[in-house]
Structure formats: structure tokens, C-alpha cells
Amino acid sequence: MPKKHYLFTPGPTPVPPAVSAAESRPLIHHRTAEFSALFEAASRRLQWLFDTAEPVLVLTGSGTCAMEAALVNLMRRGGQVLVVLGGKFGERWGEIARAYGLEIVPLDVPWGETLSADQLEAALAEHPQATAVCLTQVESSTGVLFDIQALARVAQRRGALAIVDGITGIGAHRFHFDAWKVDAAVCGSQKALGMPPGLAFVALSPRAWEAAERCDLPRYYLDLRAYRKALRDATTPFTPAISLVAALEQALIELQQTGLEPLWRRHQILADATRLGAQALGLELLAKADPCNILTTILAPPNVDVNRLLALLRDDLGVSFVGGQGPLKGRILRIGHLGFFNPFDIVTALAALETGLHRLGYEFTIGAGVRAAHAYLIEHGAEAF
Ligand SMILES: *Cc1c(COP(=O)(O)O)cnc(C)c1O
Secondary structure (H helix, E strand, C coil), X not given: CCCCCEECCCCCCCCCHHHHHHHCCCCCCCCCHHHHHXXXXXXXXXXHHHCCCCCEEEEECCHHXXXXXXXXXXXXXXXXXXXXXXXXXXXXXXXXXXXXXXEEEEECCCCCCCCCHHHHHHHHHHCCCEEEEEEECEECCCCEECCHHHHHHHHHHCCCEEEEXXXXXXXXXXXXXXXXXXXXXXXXXXXXCCCCCCEEEEEECXXXXXXXXXXXXXXXXXXXXXXHHHHHCCCCCCCCCHHHHHHHHHHHHHHHHHCHHHHHHHHHHHHHHHHHHHHHCCCCECCXXXXXXXXXXXXXXXXXXXXXXXXXXHHHCCEECEECCHHHCXXXXXXXXXCCCCHHHXXXXXXXXXXHHHHCCCCCCCCHHHHHHHHHHHHHCHHHC
């Protein structure tokens, strides 16, 4: 029998069958009425997902492509940008800014912790020259959720643009682009949308569009003005990933059938169950105060080699979790549950974790994690199917 594979990673995530089917439809040309109708429908649905009246632009590339697009369209040469660190993706904002010669004000946050509005306020007061703040809604390397509503409000008050990496957050956690006065938000296809990788999305506020007109950083493929202009004609400036646009439309139809509130609620329920299951095994979570709902970050138990555990799960059992990045390499294990997941998947993930831990000699009551999660899901999980 072929090995059955289970993808419990925070991107890419499992793809629903109808989305894969849409992606494999015969190719159409992109300068046609048929493509334009598809593209226009998908763009409208993206506005629903971001909760915005602004256009949401579709780029061909991974999430980082949209991060770079946001920065190069909003900053001026040599400008100062405040970058909130706290994980690998916060650091990525800094790396992109550095690549364009921007002056970076790093705001350090211990990995596994969040940032308060007061801390941001103090940093911006100290650096009034910073014209933008780079934030991450869900820092997937640590499993921490940042309060974008509160942080964007501070940025707004201090006259800095709030640029948000919502790549794993949007579609899994509450997010309101317009109401929260976010200036730029980016998202990627292979996370909560449950699509293959390859598309990135970006929205700008009216304030950010003004900055995009004044911006003088080099940009060509990522000049967002070209994408906005093309979108008015229901198309893209360059050849889009046509098959992925078809998949996008299907993925968004399915998300809309669920609805935003139930979508966010489902992620909450599945995350609560996973955390309970891990703790019932005597495991400790990394993100204690502000855990996100897209993945569960578990500290490696003493005497268990995480890399061996991950390899055993992946190679022998067909189950993919991921380890830590940067300073957390070898110290944590991450179980993704964003996108196309339901309660039975969580039970499976915990059963796999127990199997791996047992094989490596970790002592616990077999079934304790599964039982805790399953009991919770039977009580509270009806909405998560
Ligand atoms: C996945 C991810 C990214 C970007 O990744 P790509 O590999 O470029 O798609 C950026 N930020 C966060 C928070 C992510 O989870």
C-alpha cells in the first residue's frame, strides 16, 4: 500500500479536492473575457476576505513577494522604517528593508512574546522620522498572535504607515483592513486559503496609495500602480498564474460558504483542542500569553531529540510537522492546523505525536493527549466540521 501522507505544516497546507480540480482545468488565455470574469470575481472575494473596499492586488509569487511589494511601494530612498522583530518573519521585514538601503529601527521582541501598544508608542515617539512600521499578525515561527488593531491604531496616531504581514493570519484570525486602518496588508495562497503556493495578495489604504505615488525606490515588476490600473480592466499587467487564479476563485467560494466568523471560530476550536492535547501529554507550549490559532508551538521535552522525532514522523509514519527556525531550531516542534482542517485531523495529529514520542522513549500515559483533545472537540467542536 502506498504511504498515506498527512500535512500538518503552517504552509503549505492541505488543498481541498475542488480547489485542486479547479487548478487542473484546461488552461485559458488571460487576455479573454472568460479570464477577466474569473479574475474580477476572485478579486471581489479577496476584498471580502481582507474586509476592505480597497482593491486587493494579486501577484504571482510567494508571500515574501507581496512583503517586498508593500515596502518598495511605500518607502522613499534612505527612509526610516521601524521593524517589529520577534521571529523569523519579523526579521524578514528587516532583511527586505536592508536590501533596499532603508534605515532600519529594529524593535526587539523576545521570540515567543508579543508587543504591547505602549511599547510601540514609546518606540515611535523615540523615532519620529520613521514613516512606516512593519508588523506581523501571526509570527508563524513562534506561534504568537500580535494585536494588529491596537498596533495599527498607534501607528496611525503617530503618523506612520502600518504595514502588516497577514500571510498566515488573514483567513484564520479576525482581520478588518479598513476598520483597523491598516495601510498595507499582505497574504499568501498556501496558508489559510488552502491553495498551492504561488499567489500573493496585497491591499493598500488611500494613505498608502498616496505614498506609492511619492515613492522613489526602484520598482518594476512590483510597481503596484500597474496592478491597480490593470485590475480596473479586470486583468493583470503581466501573465498571471492562470491556473492558480482558477484555484483561488474556488478556494474563496468555499471560504465564503463557510463565512468569516465561523472560519475564525473553527481555527480557535482546533487550536484550543491541540493545545489541550499537548499539555495533557506533559508538554509545554512556547507561546504562553498570546498563542495564535494557526499552529501549536511545543517545546521539545527533555531527552527527546526533536529532529529525530520529526524525521521519524515524516519518514516512517508519513506525518509532517515542522521544527523551529533560527534560535528555536532543535528546541521546538510546530503542528500546523490552518486552512483545510477539521476536528478529526487534530485527533490524528495528536495520535501521531504520541506515537513518535512513545517510540523515542518519552514517558506519558498513552492516549492522554488524544483523549483530552477529543473530549474537548466532542463538547465544543461541532462548529468546526
Ligand atoms: C509563510 C509566511 C511568510 C512567507 O512566506 P513565503 O515562503 O514567501 O510564502 C511570511 N510571513 C509569515 C508570517 C508566514 O507564515
